[in-house]
């Protein structure tokens with residue numbers, strides 16, 4: 001297919017994309033658009049890559065609500081190498097019955113793993129089995 005036809009197709013795809021109700025994400029759209037253009041122009045391994053891009057762009061356009069919009073926009077931006085901080089990216093915390101939580105690679109989490117899921121505080125309160 002010739003380049004002009006190709007370009008028209010891309011423009012149409014992008015127009016569809018930005019018509020979506022999620023266009024209040026203007027700055028992200030700008031970043032995504034630049035990435036979109038860069039990726040389009042670089043096209044080395046194109047059609048497969050474009051299909052994946054189109055899939056991510058469509059998912060972004062169809063995403064409902066802030067949470068899904070953020071995640072799908074991140075998927076799209078990361079595809080273009082644009083850094084993106086996702087919501088809810090914290091590692092899953094290790095949680096004790098007392099309500100204390102520890103990051104998975106922390107001393108506290110290690111203590112719990114070695115003590116049947118009981119945190120250091122609870123272990124102390126329980127007298128450590130010497131009580």
Ligand SMILES: [Zn+2]
Pocket residue numbers: 096097098099100118119120121122123
């Ligand atoms: Zn505890």
